[in-house]
Amino acid sequence: MQSANAVRLAGVRSPGQIALALAIALFLLAFLVVPVATVVYVAFTEKGSSALTLVNFLDFVRTDLFVRSFWNSVYVSAMSVVGASLLALPLAYLTTRFEFRGAALVQTLGFLPLIMPPFVGAVAMQLLFGRNGSVNLLLDEWFDIRIGLMEGLNGVVFLQAIHYFPFILVNLSAALRNIDRAMEEAAQNLGSHGFRLFRRIAFPLALPGYVAGASLVFVKVFDDVASPLLLNVKEMLAPQAYLRITSIGIDDPMGYVISVVLIAIAVLTMWASAQALKGKDYATTQRGGGGLARRRLTGGRLLLAYAMVLGVLALVLAPHVGLVLLSFATVWSFSPLPDGYTLAHYARVLGDSSAYIENTLLYAGLAAALDVAIGGAIAYLVLRSRLPGRQLLDWTAGAALAVPGVVLGIGYLRAFYGVTLPGGVPLATLWIVIVLAIAIRRLPYALRAAYAALQQISVSLEEAAENLGATKARTARRIIVPLMTGGLLAGFVTSFATAAVELSAVLMLVQSNSDAPLAYGIYVLMQTPAGRGAGAALGVIAVLIVALCMGLSQLAVGRSQRARGLDL
Numbered sequence: 190m191q192s193a194n195a196v197r198l199a200g201v202r203s204p205g206q207i208a209l210a211l212a213i214a215l216f217l218l219a220f221l222v223v224p225v226a227t228v229v230y231v232a233f234t235e236k237g238s239s240a241l242t243l244v245n246f247l248d249f250v251r252t253d254l255f256v257r258s259f260w261n262s263v264y265v266s267a268m269s270v271v272g273a274s275l276l277a278l279p280l281a282y283l284t285t286r287f288e289f290r291g292a293a294l295v296q297t298l299g300f301l302p303l304i305m306p307p308f309v310g311a312v313a314m315q316l317l318f319g320r321n322g323s324v325n326l327l328l329d330e331w332f333d334i335r336i337g338l339m340e341g342l343n344g345v346v347f348l349q350a351i352h353y354f355p356f357i358l359v360n361l362s363a364a365l366r367n368i369d370r371a372m373e374e375a376a377q378n379l380g381s382h383g384f385r386l387f388r389r390i391a392f393p394l395a396l397p398g399y400v401a402g403a404s405l406v407f408v409k410v411f412d413d414v415a416s417p418l419l420l421n422v423k424e425m426l427a428p429q430a431y432l433r434i435t436s437i438g439i440d441d442p443m444g445y446v447i448s449v450v451l452i453a454i455a456v457l458t459m460w461a462s463a464q465a466l467k468g469k470d471y472a473t474t475q476r477g478g479g480g481l482a483r484r485r486l487t488g489g490r491l492l493l494a495y496a497m498v499l500g501v502l503a504l505v506l507a508p509h510v511g512l513v514l515l516s517f518a519t520v521w522s523f524s525p526l527p528d529g530y531t532l533a534h535y536a537r538v539l540g541d542s543s544a545y546i547e548n549t550l551l552y553a554g555l556a557a558a559l560d561v562a563i564g565g566a567i568a569y570l571v572l573r574s575r576l577p578g579r580q581l582l583d584w585t586a587g588a589a590l591a592v593p594g595v596v597l598g599i600g601y602l603r604a605f606y607g608v609t610l611p612g613g614v615p616l617a618t619l620w621i622v623i624v625l626a627i628a629i630r631r632l633p634y635a636l637r638a639a640y641a642a643l644q645q646i647s648v649s650l651e652e653a654a655e656n657l658g659a660t661k662a663r664t665a666r667r668i669i670v671p672l673m674t675g676g677l678l679a680g681f682v683t684s685f686a687t688a689a690v691e692l693s694a695v696l697m698l699v700q701s702n703s704d705a706p707l708a709y710g711i712y713v714l715m716q717t718p719a720g721r722g723a724g725a726a727l728g729v730i731a732v733l734i735v736a737l738c739m740g741l742s743q744l745a746v747g748r749s750q751r752a753r754g755l756d757l
Contacts, residue, residue, distance in 0.1 A: 203661050206574050209566055210582065216563065217585050220625050224600025225452070225592055231603060232445035245442040249450070255429065255443070259450065262426040265345050265417075266410040270357075270403050272350025276501050277357035277402070282387060283494055285365040288485045295498050300355045301505055304735045305512070306690045306708070307352040308415035309728040312715050313511030314348050315339050315420065316521055323525040344420050349410045351504055356409075357402035364398025365391060397466055404462035408455045412593035414693045415712055426451060430595050431696060439602050448596040455591045509732070516725035522718075534722035538710075538730070544703060545710035545727060549689050549734075552620070552706050556628035557685035560635035561677050563628075568639040569665065573648075583636070590633050594693025597626055602697060620704040626694040631687050635680035642676020643669070678741075686738030690731050707731050 235242050249255050280299050283289075317323050318338040325335040338347050368391065392399070414427045423432065426447055433444035516534055518527030538545070567586055570579045589597075605617040616622060646669065654664045670677070692708040699705045705713075707727055714724030 205662055206570060206576055210570055210574075210576050210579065213563055213566055213570075213582055214578075217582070221585065221589060221592070221597075221629050224597060224604045227604045228445050228448045228596055228600045229452075231442060232449045234442075236440065236442050245446045249443065249446045252443075254424065255426075255447070258424045258426050258429045261342055261424050262411050265342055265349065265425065266407045268343075268346045269349040269353065269410045270406050272346055273354035273357050273406050274399075274403065276350065276354040276504070277361060279497050280501055281358055281361040281365055282391070283498065285362055286391070287494065289491060289494060295502065298502055298505060299358050301509065302352045303355050304739060305352070305508060305728075305732050306415075306692065307348055307413065308419055308692060308708075308715075309690070309711055309731060310352070310508030310512055311348055311416050311419040312721055313508055313515050313725065313728075314351075315344075316515060317507055317511045318347070319344075321523050326523070326525050339420070341422060345417050345422050345425075348416055348420065348508075349406075349413065351508065353406045353409055354505075356405045357399060360398040360402035361395055362398075364395035368394045400462050400465055404458050408458050408591075411454055411458075412451060412595070412693065414595050414696060419712070419715055427593065427595055427693075430599065434599055434602070434697065439599070439606065444599060445603075448593070448599055451593045451596055452591065455593065459591065512725050512728050512732070515721060516729045518722060518725075534726040537723045538726045542710055542714075542723060542727065545705060545707045546730065548620070548705060549707035549731075552624050552627060553685045553688040555624045556631060556688045557635070557681045559624075559628040560632045560684040561639070561681045564632060564635035564637075564680060565639040565643075565670075565673065565677055567636055568643045569669065571640070572643050573669075583640075586636050587633050589629050592630075594626075594630055594691065594695075595697060597629065598694040598697025601626055601694075617698070618700045623695060623698050623704070623706070626698060627688045627691050628684075630691060630694060631684040634687065635677075635684045638676050638680030638683065639673065642673040642680075646672045682738045682741050686735045689734050689738070707734075 232245055233241050233243070235244065277299075280295060284295055315322060318336075319325070320335065320337065320340065322339070324338075328334050328336065338344065412427055414431050417423070417425050417428050418431075423429070430444050430447040430451065433441050433447065437444070514527055515521060517530040517532070519529035519531050519533075521527040564586070567582050570576060571583050601622055602617050605622060606615045608616040610616060610619075654668050655661070659667070689706075690708050691706075692712060695706060695709050696712070699709050702710075702713075708731070711724050711727045711731065714720035714727065
């Protein structure tokens with residue numbers, strides 16, 4: 190009945206809907222399609238000419254530095270997936286299949302890395318696990334050994350695996366909970382137990398969740414710019430794209446070629462993850478049902494589980510602990526702990542560097558508001574209209590996930606630097622361009638939140654309002670938007686939190702410190718030993734902002750769900 194109402198309600202194409210769709214299409218065209226298309230076009234043209242050519246790509250494959258950087262990026266991304274899997278698989282399986290005190294807390298703490306961007310904790314991890322870090326100093330004193338965890342590419346792998354393993358944890362945990370437990374019970378009755386049961390039954394059925402998380406980790410690591418640079422690793426593709434454009438200039442074709450490779454790898458990874466699951470059936474008859482209850486761990490198995498969980502959580506919390514210690518440290522060098530503690534770094538960032546915080550609140554707030562407005566409008570057009578091409582708006586906005594931040598930043602520089610405003614000021618040098626880049630990067634998050642919120646609103650409510658004489662605009666304002674408030678607020682907070690620590694695109698677009706946001710300030714301060722304390726203090730503030738936003742997002746979603754339950 191509701192689908193029939195939806196078709197009837199969506200049958201009318203109002204001028205307002207057409208104008209809204211055109212406005213969104215122009216926005217996406219100007220600030221997503223054109224910059225990315227410009228990058229691709231420059232990569233396939235000769236320098237100083239408009240003739241199409243493949244010579245730039247031939248130069249890429251003939252240059253040892255770029256080939257080495259490509260394979261280094263593949264190695265770091267693949268090994269980060271392996272490392273993240275080693276951390277996530279035990280936690281996911283233990284917390285979904287066994288009952289023990291603290292299991293829920295383990296799942297919660299397992300998500301902590303998501304509130305800290307990897308570049309924020311990079312220097313802190315060096316101080317803890319580097320050649321002269323706390324762990325190695327103690328190992329050298331006690332056992333006369335040192336472990337090179339943070340050396341070169343392996344240091345990037347170690348950092349990224351710790352930061353991104355929650356992507357695998359959350360997807361795999363959800364998949365394991367949805368498996369019909371009767372499948373595992375049947376396997377146990379046939380003699381399959383322990384690791385064999387997990388390897389032959391549970392994990393294959395949960396493979397879609399694992400693949401979703403693993404592919405996301407691979408793409409995120411492959412596109413990361415700041416973390417390798419802060420660890421002094423420059424021979425990776427994303428850092429090379431940044432270094433080519435910033436050191437040689439926006440006319441250097443290699444920066445654009447590398448950008449095209451980054452986009453191609455992101456698209457190829459997502460395609461490969463879909464192909465890996467194609468043609469296979471992972472369905473079970475009940476979601477999370479079945480005969481097996483969660484087993485209670487006792488004795489030696491319980492101690493082993495706690496040892497494993499505590500070991501993982503120690504690694505998970507290490508960047509946060511290191512960052513907090515560094516933010517209060519007077520001097521921290523060649524010693525397991527800082528020599529002394531001070532509040533001077535916080536006084537500095539709240540005084541001299543307060544512009545970073547103010548800019549972040551302004552940029553992230555504007556970007557999140559723009560995302561919610563555009564995301565909500567696209568969701569409305571897709572679900573409540575029959576305009577031709579409306580799905581294309583959804584696909585184009587979602588495609589921003591496949592565009593690395595450094596690529597978008599390069600595209601903005603190339604596309605908008607030649608666009609001058611009255612007074613001869615290039616458009617690309619204005620701070621509003623940073624806001625637009627951040628908004629495009631985070632638009633898919635707000636779009637998905639708005640889409641989910643609107644899907645849960647019955648079309649009959651809108652139809653009733655229109656039958657009583659309300660226009661579509663009034664119905665949207667008085668019925669749809671109020672009912673979507675929880676989802677829109679969650680989308681706003683999520684976009685705000687992630688926009689507040691966006692760095693890849695920002696690195697390319699910041700023209701002066703007065704226009705720089707928090708993430709840029711952290712990156713710049715962390716470059717020198719004298720600025721690391723202040724950089725860590727800014728990092729703690731960034732983590733608190735993200736944590737607060739995530740908490741508000743969960744609160745908004747919970748209130749929305751409770752209100753909807755009362756309405757029903």
